[in-house]
Amino acid sequence: SQELEQSPQSLIVQEGKNLTINCTSSKTLYGLYWYKQKYGEGLIFLMMLQKGGEEKSHEKITAKLDEKKQQSSLHITASQPSHAGIYLCGAQGAGNQFYFGTGTSLTVIP
């Protein structure tokens, strides 16, 4: 199975602060996805990265995939309470299964 370790496990930041969440894989990634979720609700797709060194941005969120394609980071600039939730990285396994990272719970204090 694809093992995806996220750090930190949880994060509490003051509104307006920047933050970074990391996702590390035990294997080379051929597609790395980032989702946001609140427990008990569906997944919100954020971004997908495929190429080594690729970087994508949407509004205040930037995701990067390293050259070796084993680590990705998600950076939020000037965090807002609306950014609070669980952030999950995910990747496709060999048999089309999709595995999620361990998750990062983000709390933004107004």
Place this chain on the structure above:
Amino acid sequence: GAVVSQHPSWVICKSGTSVKIECRSLDFQATTMFWYRQFPKQSLMLMATSNEGSKATYEQGVEKDKFLINHASLTLSTLTVTSAHPEDSSFYICSALPGWRPEQYFGPGTRLTVT
């Protein structure tokens, strides 16, 4: 396009009863669907891979006799939690894999509470 629905969105059942959760791909056919469960403050864990017309493949540690999966058509997979117990209370999400691209599409989830 590529919408996946789940029914019900939430269900409460008594301990010892069985509950069925449906996952439907509304506008595409999916030979493969997946079932995940999530506990509070935890990530989503893959439970099983549901293949149309064949037996599901379960991840290690998932009881196949407790979580029955049926993928009877190209647009419907069902997960039945048999003899449910309070520890089965969780959030269950399905996803469907369309044939034309490797990306999965996720359902909105079903919250199960066993009393």
